[in-house]
């Protein structure tokens with residue numbers, strides 16, 4: 001009874017689009033309330049996001065993100081998952097940032113579950129060969145991204161077996177860690193949106209229906225829209241008011257399953273006091 005009351009009290013923070021800084025918003029969420037966080041942070045590659053300068057010194061960038069991951073740890077339920085999508089950096093200035101991020105997350109006590117390779121199938125359009133047909137200075141083109149997966153405290157996430165919605169066929173396909181999914185072509189005014197197919201896989205593989213799914217660098221709201229469509233609660237945080245507007249429209253257009261009526265976001269982009 002007490003547990004059900006505290007769950008419904010914490011749900012008032014969710015099914016929202018929140019305009020704000022990731023860390024400050026996470027700081028205000030109840031502890032142990034989120035089952036799955038999926039995000040793709042700004043990559044520090046001077047990407048022209050609206051209202052955010054994507055160009056910090058490398059150490060400062062990693063320090064800032066580490067603080068966000070630390071804040072997230074408190075908010076995840078025991079066994080809650082954190083999925084971090086990171087693209088390789090540029091060819092000429094290649095920095096293995098996924099190694100830095102994995103190290104930081106493990107330092108913070110996260111269990112690293114795995115690393116999925118998202119193969120984007122974009123080689124048809126390649127141009128950056130380096131030295132063509134010569135070992136002098138050939139280039140490997142980053143045709144993939146990393147999807148790093150962590151858990152808080154324990155491997156298992158408890159849940160109701162009746163709230164599982166992954167099919168046997170999907171389970172077989174998704175548990176092969178090489179995911180060939182083309183990048184999103186419909187950008188809707190955002191430089192780096194997730195493809196819905198990638199998020200669908202992660203949500204079904206790593207969460208139960210009725211769980212809470214969060215994205216704290218949410219852009220145009222792919223994670224929240226897919227979560228709602230699959231009968232999960234969501235929280236969508238972004239520091240750009242314009243992206244929040246786009247995300248809210250998109251989430252409203254995602255129809256939840258009839259037996260899991262996840263609410264559409266309210267008009268306000270604020271977290272309740």
Ligand SMILES: C[S@@+](CC[C@H](N)C(=O)[O-])C[C@H]1O[C@@H](n2cnc3c(N)ncnc32)[C@H](O)[C@@H]1O
Nearest residue numbers: 021022042052193194217218219220222238239
């Ligand atoms: C790589 S994009 C995420 C795109 C998203 N996955 C999608 O499908 O549209 C990173 C986002 O982080 C946002 N951002 C940058 N700094 C932020 C901060 N301090 N707090 C919250 N969001 C931030 C940017 O506005 C940008 O939309």
